[in-house]
Amino acid sequence: MPLAVFDLPWWGYVLVTLAMTHLTIIGVTLFLHRAQAHRAVDLHPAVSHVLRLWLWLSTGMDTKQWVAVHRKHHAKVEGPEDPHSPIVHGIRKVLLEGAELYRVEARRAETLERYGHGTPDDWLERNVYSRHSGKGFLLMLLIDVVLFGPIGLTIWAVQMAWIPLFAAGVINGVGHYKGYRNFETADTSSNIVPIGILIGGEELHNNHHAFASSARFSSRWWELDIGWLYIRVLQAVGLARVKKLPPQMVILPYKAEPDHETVSAVIANRFHVMAEYATTVVQQVVAEELSRADASRKRLLRSARQLIVRDESLLTADAREHLEHVLAGSQTLETVYRYKQELRRIWQERSASHERLLQSLQQWCKEAEETGIRSLQEFARTLPTYALARA
Numbered sequence: 001m002p003l004a005v006f007d008l009p010w011w012g013y014v015l016v017t018l019a020m021t022h023l024t025i026i027g028v029t030l031f032l033h034r035a036q037a038h039r040a041v042d043l044h045p046a047v048s049h050v051l052r053l054w055l056w057l058s059t060g061m062d063t064k065q066w067v068a069v070h071r072k073h074h075a076k077v078e079g080p081e082d083p084h085s086p087i088v089h090g091i092r093k094v095l096l097e098g099a100e101l102y103r104v105e106a107r108r109a110e111t112l113e114r115y116g117h118g119t120p121d122d123w124l125e126r127n128v129y130s131r132h133s134g135k136g137f138l139l140m141l142l143i144d145v146v147l148f149g150p151i152g153l154t155i156w157a158v159q160m161a162w163i164p165l166f167a168a169g170v171i172n173g174v175g176h177y178k179g180y181r182n183f184e185t186a187d188t189s190s191n192i193v194p195i196g197i198l199i200g201g202e203e204l205h206n207n208h209h210a211f212a213s214s215a216r217f218s219s220r221w222w223e224l225d226i227g228w229l230y231i232r233v234l235q236a237v238g239l240a241r242v243k244k245l246p247p248q249m250v251i252l253p254y255k256a257e258p259d260h261e262t263v264s265a266v267i268a269n270r271f272h273v274m275a276e277y278a279t280t281v282v283q284q285v286v287a288e289e290l291s292r293a294d295a296s297r298k299r300l301l302r303s304a305r306q307l308i309v310r311d312e313s314l315l316t317a318d319a320r321e322h323l324e325h326v327l328a329g330s331q332t333l334e335t336v337y338r339y340k341q342e343l344r345r346i347w348q349e350r351s352a353s354h355e356r357l358l359q360s361l362q363q364w365c366k367e368a369e370e371t372g373i374r375s376l377q378e379f380a381r382t383l384p385t386y387a388l389a390r391a
Helices: 010-037 045-058 063-075 091-106 109-115 123-129 133-148 151-176 205-210 226-236 260-268 270-291 295-309 317-328 331-348 354-369 374-385
Strands: 041-043 240-242 249-251 386-388
Touching: 010 041, 010 045, 010 063, 010 151, 010 226, 041 045, 045 123, 045 133, 045 151, 063 091, 063 109, 091 109, 091 151, 133 151, 151 205, 226 240, 260 270, 260 331, 260 354, 260 374, 260 386, 270 295, 270 331, 270 374, 295 317, 295 331, 317 331, 331 354, 331 374, 354 374, 374 386
Parallel strands: none
Antiparallel strands: 041 240, 249 386
16 A cells, blocks of 8 residues: 555655745745735735635745734834844844744734734634634645655655745845845845745845835846746736836936926836936946045945945944045045935925925936036936826
8 A cells, every 4th residue: 555645756756845835935925925915916816715725734824914014024124113124133033033033923913903904804714724823734744744655744844944944034034134235225125136936036125125015026127026927927817917016217308307297206216216326326426436546545435335325224333434434535426425315305305295396306406417527417417307107
């Protein structure tokens, strides 16, 4: 009598394990994250239920708890109340004990009440998934052993470790500690790698924090978000509907002065605008400074290049002191940095009227053109041409 339904070669078990863990990751990123937490995509009820059932079997996670903890992370990012920030708790704690940090926060009634609204509340959720969350992964253990025999214990163990390691540890830890940044958000979120396959596209964490409500996490043409690929496939067969994507800018070259359309485009695309400023103004001025600097000045400029574009709130006291020393040695660089700060302050005036914001942007463009700094002048002439693409 066979000990299992399937008798596979060793590589077959590896593939099965990878397929199972990948399905779990897809359940997290498509159902829990993009559909439930951020309402960026509507999934067909059949797709939602398959993913919800699989997550119950492979993780035992409660939808409302996961959504509430994640929404609180965005609301309180890297502050004392952030449930799993490596800035607060330390990278070692989040990497090794991220799942425990999640469980602690998930037990807080006030977190669930404030951030867990809108999640499934049907009969299955109340009587099976939430009520018996711990029994799902025990059923998964039985299924693995029946299907694969004793090796099923190993497959199950890998399944159980996958989300605590990669979601609770790598995304929440490394994603706020190490990587590259397309957008200078007011937090330390980073893109771990540009190819988002292993964690379903969640590797593109900085992109997500810049446009949290977007169903697509990739931003550059060379970035791959496999979660977005699955959404597009589901959309093509009528099983998903994309609700939110990052706002798209267009250039209207006939505009010479900022108008209300410019204000809307600049505020909605502020991270893109600042990324463009960093590339076309800051990098150009730094390159010019480097071309005429001596060896010691070159070292200072290279070491401060990222500090110039970084959000000021993220700079340590030592970093601020270093930046001030570098800026003091160049009037041009100090001017470019000051105009960056002033441009950022325009969209931080959340209580200002649209008319006031327009006046501030018009004044910024006028004064930037008067600086005599070519790259800054060119940027100021381009800014008025921005507009939001119409759907």
